[in-house]
Amino acid sequence: GAEVELWGRTVDSDDDAYEKIDDTTAGSNGAFMFKPSLSTDGMYFKVMSNDLMSDPVRVYVKQDPELAASSTSRGVVRLVVTGDPKVRGLGARVFRQNANGTWTLVGSGLLNADGTFTKVLSDQPSGRSYTYRSYVVGDAERGVLTNWSSYTRTVRVK
Secondary structure (H helix, E strand, O other), X not given: OOEEEEEEEEOOOOOOOOEEEEEEEOOOOOOOXXXXXXXXXXXXXXXXXXXXXXXXXXXXXXOOOEEEEEOOOXXXXXXXXXXXXXXXXXXXXXXXXXXXXXXXXXXXXXXXXXXXXXXXXXXXXXXXXXXXXXXXXXXXXXXXXXXXXXXXXXXXXX
């Protein structure tokens, strides 16, 4: 039956930047739950009850990039990586699958203000199909973890 408060701050903020996020009442067995949402940064969370404060827990945000692939003109493949979360300045990479199952880097750059990176490949053999996947490099200082796209995209070159 105790009141429990959730306090949090972004990973890259000062130690004294904790703010109250939510409160709840513990059940008869002492259990309680919070469901805070995270956006573009990892967070430190701690709880307070009866003037007692827990140790902080660091929660990371894991990249879940998306990849779009298209060929709208002869010999050209357009690849767009969208970070999730959309964090400007994170490194983005695009890989093409080789016949033997390995992957070759075909483009790299930084996510722009919209959280996207676009790579256009020209002089691609028309009529061939290629499979791509993307990778976005996280930022530990912000509590954002690196990750691959959860799927591949196959495109047939016009």
